[in-house]
Amino acid sequence: MTEYNDPAVRYYQKVFDQCIHYLSIDGVIFGFHQNQLKVLLLRWKGTNEWSLPGGFIRKAESVDVAAQRIVQERTGLDDLYLQQFHIFGDAVRYDQEATWRKINLPVDGTQWSERTISLGYYALVEHSKVIPTPDFLTELCAWWSLDDVPTLLFDHNHIIAVALQSLRKDLNDQPLNHLLPDTFTIPELQRLHETILGQPLDARNFYKKAMASGLLERLPERRSGTPHKAPYLYRFRPDEPDAEPAQHRPPLF
Amino acid sequence: MTEYNDPAVRYYQKVFDQCIHYLSIDGVIFGFHQNQLKVLLLRWKGTNEWSLPGGFIRKAESVDVAAQRIVQERTGLDDLYLQQFHIFGDAVRYDQEATWRKINLPVDGTQWSERTISLGYYALVEHSKVIPTPDFLTELCAWWSLDDVPTLLFDHNHIIAVALQSLRKDLNDQPLNHLLPDTFTIPELQRLHETILGQPLDARNFYKKAMASGLLERLPERRSGTPHKAPYLYRFRPDEPDAEPAQHRPPLF
DNA sequence: TATCTTTGTGTCAAAAATACGTAAAGCTCT
């Protein structure tokens, strides 16, 4: 060991001891059903309190894998589209004592008082394929429309707001196909864009741009059953193997 | 305590024990000097190995405040523009043993083998105001042009690449004024855009757009000393107090 | 069969992006 090594080792030792953290993942799982954007929420046992699905990152576990695991356990889905979007690490994220009371945890002890840092991930999933599954602490797992999400535990309302903002921001770079079934109509795709953006779009212009994007493939079938003209079904064109990965596309809207 | 509380408490206890982490911040500090984008790097004591500035997040410390602290200590700057851009949390981020050897830390013990999760922050700072200051483990703190950054310790080359990508992505929503001195010329602003985007821009069109953005204010003085026509000096127009915060601007380029 | 709504295409004007022309300014080098 060279001369300066000893103080370095001691320095590290000291720093490490002061810098131990609890790290969790909060998953905002977006689905799209009946023309509405939905999130998957959990109701805690014996309460009427809801929260986002989440969990702790294990030692030596890749955080992306942890997010995958956590979302997989609540949805039953294996291949997931996940995106990390924010770190929630304020010194005081919410009123801890009030929160523990809501979920019937002891308030007096110090062992719950640690601040937890959360990594925010959002997932885009196909609504119909999800099997909502509660975890050890919860008794119900259910979809909620984004418009009428109740007051949630922790800072989870805030986390959803930031997730939605992030989703909006990179709507165009994002493969929205994960939110839709294999085949869909252009008007359905339009509704999806409209709900994410929170504003109506002109159907005719949307049509043109969707076509011009080159991402879609028209199928010979049409969707019937609606009281109006039967729209064609489309699907996302499978990725060309020789195409540039993650190229920046011009905005759809 | 209600009936189900005991298992819940036990569950938490167990989970918490398995989920202790070391959390660090790696800061990519961008500066702009002589028409080049630069990053601040540190040379480790007794070696020729360089790394990004970084540090550990303390218990109960806000992660944003931690980033602020870490960048402040290396630059001497107090009000910083910081942006969290990615979490680096793969199970294996780099060859730890090889890295410890490079910086003369003992390889045999297990105490260094823990995986550390890093939060990536980038800072935009005014090059001339920075006083580069090494830390306990390093002996030199210096600017490097992005083009000739050497092979760095840990996964820091990768972190810089991701930081640059993020900066490019939100160039237009970002206040680039932090990278420039109070007054500057349009060609200087153009060089900054060109280096960040990595492509040349048409001077005449750049001029028009910069004017049309409404963000700039022309001063009566010109910058002389160049062997050509003296360009006017400009500065960023101070924010209107009644303006919308963080509105989405159309792209400059 | 008439009516109503929605889909799939087309048209057209406004706006934005891009290409490029050019005079004036400021230096350097005869």
Added chain:
DNA sequence: AGAGCTTTACGTATTTTTGACACAAAGATA
């Protein structure tokens, strides 16, 4: 001092993109 060169500051023309809206065909309902 003046020719020559490069760069700034501003202008014009052309192309591309966006946004608004017309309309016929399709499919159901009354």
